[in-house]
Amino acid sequence: MRILFKNIKALVQVRPTDVKYVAGQEMDLLPQIAHAFLLIDDGIIKEFGKMEVCPGVEVDETVDASGKMILPSWCDSHTHLVYAGNRETEFVDKINGLSYQDIASKGGGILNSAKTLQETTEEDLYAQSKTRLEEIIALGTGAVEIKSGYGLTTDAEIKMLRVIKRLKQEYNIPIKATFLGAHAVPNAFKNNQKEYVQLVIDDMLPKIAKENLADFIDVFCEKGYFSVEETATIIKAGKKYGIQSKIHVNQFTSIGGVQVGVQHKALSVDHLEVLSPKDITALKDSTTMPVALPGCSFFLGIPYTPGRAIIDAGLPLALATDYNPGSAPSGNMNFVVSAACIKMKLTPEEAINAATINGAYAMGLESEVGSISIGKKANLFLTKPLNSIYALPYHFGTNAIEQVYLNGKKI
Numbered sequence: 001m002r003i004l005f006k007n008i009k010a011l012v013q014v015r016p017t018d019v020k021y022v023a024g025q026e027m028d029l030l031p032q033i034a035h036a037f038l039l040i041d042d043g044i045i046k047e048f049g050k051m052e053v054c055p056g057v058e059v060d061e062t063v064d065a066s067g068k069m070i071l072p073s074w075c076d077s078h079t080h081l082v083y084a085g086n087r088e089t090e091f092v093d094k095i096n097g098l099s100y101q102d103i104a105s106k107g108g109g110i111l112n113s114a115k116t117l118q119e120t121t122e123e124d125l126y127a128q129s130k131t132r133l134e135e136i137i138a139l140g141t142g143a144v145e146i147k148s149g150y151g152l153t154t155d156a157e158i159k160m161l162r163v164i165k166r167l168k169q170e171y172n173i174p175i176k177a178t179f180l181g182a183h184a185v186p187n188a189f190k191n192n193q194k195e196y197v198q199l200v201i202d203d204m205l206p207k208i209a210k211e212n213l214a215d216f217i218d219v220f221c222e223k224g225y226f227s228v229e230e231t232a233t234i235i236k237a238g239k240k241y242g243i244q245s246k247i248h249v250n251q252f253t254s255i256g257g258v259q260v261g262v263q264h265k266a267l268s269v270d271h272l273e274v275l276s277p278k279d280i281t282a283l284k285d286s287t288t289m290p291v292a293l294p295g296c297s298f299f300l301g302i303p304y305t306p307g308r309a310i311i312d313a314g315l316p317l318a319l320a321t322d323y324n325p326g327s328a329p330s331g332n333m334n335f336v337v338s339a340a341c342i343k344m345k346l347t348p349e350e351a352i353n354a355a356t357i358n359g360a361y362a363m364g365l366e367s368e369v370g371s372i373s374i375g376k377k378a379n380l381f382l383t384k385p386l387n388s389i390y391a392l393p394y395h396f397g398t399n400a401i402e403q404v405y406l407n408g409k410k411i
């Protein structure tokens with residue numbers, strides 16, 4: 001099946017296939033071809049260039065993209081979209097003045113979601129989760145990472161990861177699964193956190209590795225959750241099974257999570273709302289991608305990740321939604337890109353790089369998605385007529401996407 005897009009006003013994020021990510025000043029450059037063509041063959045990007053050199057090949061479908069732009073799909077490298085129920089009443093508690101930590105200390109928060117999930121069947125959990133996956137695909141996401149972490153028992157963590165596995169099988173979109181058994185300490189282990197860490201390492205992890213259910217391992221490294229030492233122990237245990245880490249750090253406090261991530265070659269360190277100069281220094285010369293989650297800052301009213309300082313220090317930055325029921329109940333990457341521009345003072349070019357090629361790197365998918373490059377998957381979207389690429393973040397909350405394509409197929 002061959003599709004030819006013609007007269008594209010701007011073909012955006014055009015790069016050589018071997019670019020892994022962009023950092024520092026490069027992030028402000030978003031390569032584009034004006035008045036372009038794009039040829040897709042069997043779901044793969046085959047050729048592109050200026051209209052003047054558009055090949056006269058036989059195709060199955062021609063799309064006239066006059067006035068419209070084409071971008072690679074958003075790459076959302078941090079979500080918890082497999083969850084059960086919702087936390088709408090906690091949302092109202094927050095409006096009435098309770099903080100995220102107040103709610104957690106009353107037994108709400110992650111433990112609340114865990115209780116609901118434990119009582120939900122695998123079938124029901126799959127049904128609830130697939131609706132969210134379909135929703136984000138329609139919003140332009142073409143690759144996604146999904147975490148466990150609302151199970152907090154061996155069976156319930158495996159239930160979540162099996163749901164993610166089924167989503168991988170049923171949907172034609174790259175999905176990476178992350179095991180986040182160390183998301184919170186269940187009440188049964190309240191006075192014996194050490195024993196829960198042992199359960200994660202000695203019981204959950206071997207079973208999950210045996211069933212090949214996790215691509216990555218994660219820990220919520222934060223005061224009141226898991227210490228830096230516990231984080232190191234858990235990610236080292238993951239390494240023994242060949243599972244790389246991507247970790248939650250610096251959401252509320254800077255306690256050394258960035259350093260432990262860098263030291264153990266974590267693929268990404270995510271959140272970073274509270275970031276010290278030492279944390280920024282630790283990220284230099286590392287292969288670890290810093291990931292900002294502005295939807296979480298927006299929803300909880302906590303500081304935004306200092307993305308400007310990160311990029312100005314010469315580092316890369318990725319953006320993701322953190323789609324979850326407690327701190328970011330939205331999987332809309334379009335909003336995330338707008339919020340990064342408006343609240344974190346990223347330029348649109350920087351935000352789009354952060355949400356595409358750098359997001360792909362943050363889940364190990366940079367050779368498959370994240371840019372318009374020969375040989376990559378034709379996971380992309382066609383916009384409605386746009387004045388300029390700046391219109392995307394500028395009209396926050398507006399859906400500028402006309403048509404989504406995954407593997408070259410209309411969705």
Ligand SMILES: N=CN[C@@H](CCC(=O)O)C(=O)O
Nearest residue numbers: 109110220322324325326327
């Ligand atoms: N901070 C830790 N985990 C999630 C929130 C989980 C929840 O509140 O349900 C996050 O990334 O924000």
Ligand SMILES: [Zn+2]
Nearest residue numbers: 078080248322
């Ligand atoms: Zn998260």
